[in-house]
Amino acid sequence: MKPSVVSTTPxxxxxxxxxxxxxxxxxxxxxxxxxxxxxxxxxxxxxxxxRPGDPIDAAFIDRLPESVKVIxxxxxxxxxxDVRAARARGIVIGNTPDVLTDATADVAMMLxxxxxxxxxxxxxxxxxxxxxxxxxxxxxxxxxxxxxxGIFGAGRIGTATAKRARAFKMRLxxxxxxxxSPGMDALEAEAIEDWDAFLGRVDxxxxxxxxxxxxxxxxxxxxLGKLRAGSVLVNTxxxxxxxxxxxxxxxxxxxxxxxxxxxxxxxxxxxxxxxTLENAFLLxxxxxxxxxxxxxxxxxxxxxxxxxxxxx
Numbered sequence: 263m264k265p266s267v268v269s270t271t272p273x274x275x276x277x278x279x280x281x282x283x284x285x286x287x288x289x290x291x292x293x294x295x296x297x298x299x300x301x302x303x304x305x306x307x308x309x310x311x312x313r314p315g316d317p318i319d320a321a322f323i324d325r326l327p328e329s330v331k332v333i334x335x336x337x338x339x340x341x342x343x344d345v346r347a348a349r350a351r352g353i354v355i356g357n358t359p360d361v362l363t364d365a366t367a368d369v370a371m372m373l374x375x376x377x378x379x380x381x382x383x384x385x386x387x388x389x390x391x392x393x394x395x396x397x398x399x400x401x402x403x404x405x406x407x408x409x410x411x412g413i414f415g416a417g418r419i420g421t422a423t424a425k426r427a428r429a430f431k432m433r434l435x436x437x438x439x440x441x442x443s444p445g446m447d448a449l450e451a452e453a454i455e456d457w458d459a460f461l462g463r464v465d466x467x468x469x470x471x472x473x474x475x476x477x478x479x480x481x482x483x484x485x486l487g488k489l490r491a492g493s494v495l496v497n498t499x500x501x502x503x504x505x506x507x508x509x510x511x512x513x514x515x516x517x518x519x520x521x522x523x524x525x526x527x528x529x530x531x532x533x534x535x536x537x538t539l540e541n542a543f544l545l546x547x548x549x550x551x552x553x554x555x556x557x558x559x560x561x562x563x564x565x566x567x568x569x570x571x572x573x574x
Contacts, residue, residue, distance in 0.1 A: 265571045268304045269311035271336050277560030285309065285567060292316050301325055309567050311336060312343065314547075315529050320347035332570035334563045338362055338550075341473040341500060356566030360418065361558035366549035367422035370468055370498040373522030374411065374427065376543045377494045378466070379403030380520070383540050404519075407431035412464030413446065415471030415499060421445035423468055435463055461488040466496060473500035482508045492519045498549045501526035506533040513539050524549050 266286035270293070273281060281287060288307070292300045293315065304310075306329040312318055314337045323344055333348055334356040345355050376382065380403040387393045387401065411427045413420040413436040424434050424446060434451035436443060437460040442453055454460040461467070467489065471477050481495065482505035489495075495518055497504055506527065512518040522543040526532035529547060536542050550556060 265308035266305070267309040267311060267567060267571075268307040270300075270316050271311065271313035273311075273336070273560040273563065274557045276557060277564055281560075281564050281567070284564075284572060297322060297325075308332070308571050309334065311563055311567075313337060314339060314342055316342055318343040318348075320344045323347045323351065323353070326351075326353075332356065332567060334566040334570075336559055336563055339472055339500065354566075354570045356563070356570070358559040358562040361562055362550035362555050363418045363422050365552045365555040366419050366498055367426055368552075369524055369545065369549045370419070370423040370470070370496060371426040371430075373496045373498065373524065373543055373545070374423075374466055374468060374494070375406065375430075377496060377520035377522040377541070378406055378409070380541065382520075382543045386540065409433065409465040410435055410463060412436065412460060412467040413451070414467060414469050416443035416446045416451075417470060418445075419498070420468070420470035421449070423470065424449055424451055432466075435460065458488055461485065462490065464493065465490065466494040469495075469497040469499045469503050471499055471503065473502050478502045479505045481505060483511075486512045486517065489518070491517055494518065494520045494522070496522040498524045501529060501532070506536075510535050510539065513541065 264284060264286050268288045268290055270290060272289060290300055290303055295303065306327045308329055309332045310330055311334050318333065330353060332354040333343060335343060336358065338357055338359050340355065340357050343355060348355050380401045384401045407430060410433040411424065413424050416436040421443065428434060428449055434449055435454055436446045436451050437457060438453040438455055440455060447453065454463060479502065481503055486508050495509065509521055510533065513521055520541040520543065524545040525547050536544055550559065
């Protein structure tokens, strides 16, 4: 008999066809069923496929049947999975690194461009019938060239975003702490060890760090207050890196000229006050949402399941 796998998320049809050839497959929407309902219906699978936002914490893992040998996340980030608790039970953990770097960096760059150039305001003018023709002073944005982009989280996606920004003639800087990034150094980005100096140097800060106890809520009142007046904040990493109250207050006060967000704390719920901000460029967590990337992510999940369950 084929090993059985339960998934909280659908996979691309081209991948799913191959997955079904190797495994028994059952999709159960964890976020709709709730934890109790999901566990009651999952049976005794050998594998579990999850998605960002699924609360795969220690308590959840403790309640999994002994049959579960692998948890594969349809994501690069694993902050929603208690990896230590899973490994303590001998469960293999997999994710989808590398394949979504370019797609997410593209969206980060889109948010940077749109936030600086005032795209949300311009789009609203058209949709609401306010545009009366070209005017010399309408929807003023700002040039990218000559602005300093600060990268917080200089890993694969952060470095790929910086590479794109360099093509727009932006200056590059990154917060290094005491660790240098060879990829950023190769782009001739300025490595800044001091946190306050980093914040005071950049015109745009783009977040690419994981959610950890150290980074959650880091971009709150203190951090935002150290950014230059008129700076821009972009987040394609994890929603809980920012303090929503502080970001909204900074935009309303004009300290932040704009904010570009693809991720939110508590997804799919988010602070609806963002919708009232004319200079907020908002996307529905679509950083990896290209046809090619989601296909490759599905292939990575399939490969992880095969390694864990079909390899002698």
